[in-house]
Amino acid sequence: MELAVIGIGIAVLLVLLIVGFILMYNRLQRLRVKVEEAGSGIDVALEKRYDMLSELLESVKKYLSHEYQTLTGVTALRSGAQGEERRLDQQQGLSEEVIRSIDEEISRQTHSMDEIRKQMDRGRIGRMGSHRNRERDAQRREEAQKSLHEARELRGGAVNQKISALASVHRDLTGVTAGIDALYEQYPVLNSWISMDQFQRAVYNTEEHLQAARRLYNSNVSIYNQTVRVIPWSIVAAMFHMEPASFYEVEEKKRSFQANFD
Amino acid sequence: MISNQQIEQMQKKAKVRYTLMCVFAVVIWLAGVALLGYYAFFSGEEMEISEKLGLVLALPLGLALGGGYLFYILFVRTAYEQFNLCFKTQYVMPTVESTGYFQDLSYNPHLGLSYTEIRDGAVVGCGESRYFHSENLLKGTYQNIRFHYCDVKTQYMSRSGKKQEVRTIFEGQVMRFASFNQSKRSFGHLQIFEKEFLSNLEGWTAQNKIETEDEAFNKRFQIFAADSHNAFYILTPRMLEQITRFADAMGEQIAITFTGPVMYVAVCRTRSIFDGDVDKPISSQREDILQDVEMLRKAGELLITEMNTIDGNL
Structure with missing residues (x-):
């Protein structure tokens, strides 16, 4: 009877040991899988960073390239417009001078015409005199009329010149206006800062995810390593050659960082 | 008036x-x-x-x-109750408004967060709906983030043989912020409970128990998350620091839950917010109201603004 009891006791103990052993082994294996899963999580985060940022970078580069071309085109137009402006300034100066001189000529001719009319009027009043005087007066009247006619023609010519000069200025202004309109239509709204801002945020966000993945990995490694090193798990771990896992380590070149804005 | x-x-x-x-x-x-x-x-x-x-x-x-x-x-x-109601109606809003911290304020002494919201938020054990009580709802915005702030009491009926007793799970203040970070969202629940002896503050918990790299934090708080990666994504070293600072500032047991963009903060305190005191002069009770409001401001300042400031500095 006693032997039976002892036998049962030993059997129960053995069963308990085996069950305990299995439970410990299973726990170690689960922790090991957790470590591997967390390591894979880092890869997932890295791949996400690569894929997402590659695509984003491509679209940002295309957008920047488009904006660069547009900006250089606008700059060229602006340079052309500046040249046009200079030309217009010069032309304006010339036009003003021309019109001023034409105005002076018109005034001169008008004054001359007034003088001639006055002379003619004085001659008409002095018509009652000698024959020689009358002939002289008629000659003078003829000359005066001729001068008047010439002055009128000169004045008319000056007026026509002024009109032509003004018409030319108007045509030039019309051309400049058309140029400005064309410039305005081609001038784009440059929003590269928005895409750059979004890119920076995407970078920050993916780095946060990567950081979280690394910390999760280290946390799982820590739990696993603590377990394999304490008794009685260490016994089971040693039996199955379960080594402690390595913590995430940074690359040597990333241990120090120096900002360089060159 | x-x-x-x-x-x-x-x-x-x-x-x-x-x-x-x-x-x-x-x-x-x-x-x-x-x-x-x-x-x-x-x-x-x-x-x-x-x-x-x-x-x-x-x-x-x-x-x-x-x-x-x-x-x-x-x-x-x-x-x-008559005195208390008049005191709250008369004094609470002007005092809170005078601080200048908050905008779009409204206060209702009779309203609070609903049982469903507390249950779904899982910031504290919700108990049974028939014993649930919430009042003193203060709503507004802090730094353009909508918040709700009120008293909450959750209880349940405990049956032990023939003996029945209503037991309190949580009594204190609960804050609900519409957003805790401009760019981060919690996928599933992330719960942080401060440990305290004989406390059964937490009700339902998420399936993963999280251990961070901060051993002091792990000793002081329990963390549960639906997703481990999400937990580490939100609980950055800086966030862990801020939670610890907030718990130190409160001096009471706290619980925080992140779900989606929303953050719930619970502080265990038996004193109701904005309550009138029959023994103190009316004019001197302003300090008590300010103290209650300061708790809300601290939660916003430490748990939200700091994070947004970092993101804003990109």
Whole structure:
């Protein structure tokens, strides 16, 4: 009877040991899988960073390239417009001078015409005199009329010149206006800062995810390593050659960082 | 509009009735001791000494407590609630507005967060809906983030054999912020509970128990998350620091839950926010209101603004 009891006791103990052993082994294996899963999580985060940022970078580069071309085109137009402006300034100066001189000529001719009319009027009043005087007066009247006619023609010519000069200025202004309109239509709204801002945020966000993945990995490694090193798990771990896992380590070149804005 | 004088009269009335209640209870006790003492020792009844002492000491005490409680229910509670309501209506909003911290404020002493919201938020154990109570709802915006702030009390019926008892799970203040970070969202629940001896603050918990790299934090708080990666994504080293600072500032047991863009913060405190005190002068109770408001501001400042500032500095 006693032997039976002892036998049962030993059997129960053995069963308990085996069950305990299995439970410990299973726990170690689960922790090991957790470590591997967390390591894979880092890869997932890295791949996400690569894929997402590659695509984003491509679209940002295309957008920047488009904006660069547009900006250089606008700059060229602006340079052309500046040249046009200079030309217009010069032309304006010339036009003003021309019109001023034409105005002076018109005034001169008008004054001359007034003088001639006055002379003619004085001659008409002095018509009652000698024959020689009358002939002289008629000659003078003829000359005066001729001068008047010439002055009128000169004045008319000056007026026509002024009109032509003004018409030319108007045509030039019309051309400049058309140029400005064309410039305005081609001038784009440059929003590269928005895409750059979004890119920076995407970078920050993916780095946060990567950081979280690394910390999760280290946390799982820590739990696993603590377990394999304490008794009685260490016994089971040693039996199955379960080594402690390595913590995430940074690359040597990333241990120090120096900002360089060159 | 009720004047300050009227509120002070209500306060005085409530205080007088409270004093009368105490006097009434003492009178009942003394009368009980005298009468029952005479009956026990001088009436000639044969009783054990222990029975006599029990009769003289215990019964008058029970009568005094019962009489006092009855007096409270009939006279004191109504007066106090009337004073309290007028005090809250008159003083709370102007005092909170005067701080300048918050915008778009509204206050309702009768409303609070719903049982469903507390249950779904899982910031504290929700208990049974019939014992759920919430009041003193203050709503507004802090740094352009909508918040709700109120008193919450959750309880449940405990049955032990034939004995039934209503037990309190949580009593204190709960804050709900519409957003805790401009760019981060919690996928599933992320819960942080401060550990405390014999506390059963947490109700339902997420499936993953999280251990961070900060051992001091792990010792002080329990973390549960639906997704481990999400937990580490939100609980950055800086966030862990801020949570610790907030818990130190509160000095009470706290719980925080992130779900989607929303953050719930619970602080265990038996004192209701914005309650009037019958013993203090009305004008000096402003400090108590400011203290209640400061708790809200601290939560926003430490748990939200800091994170947004980092993101804003990109």
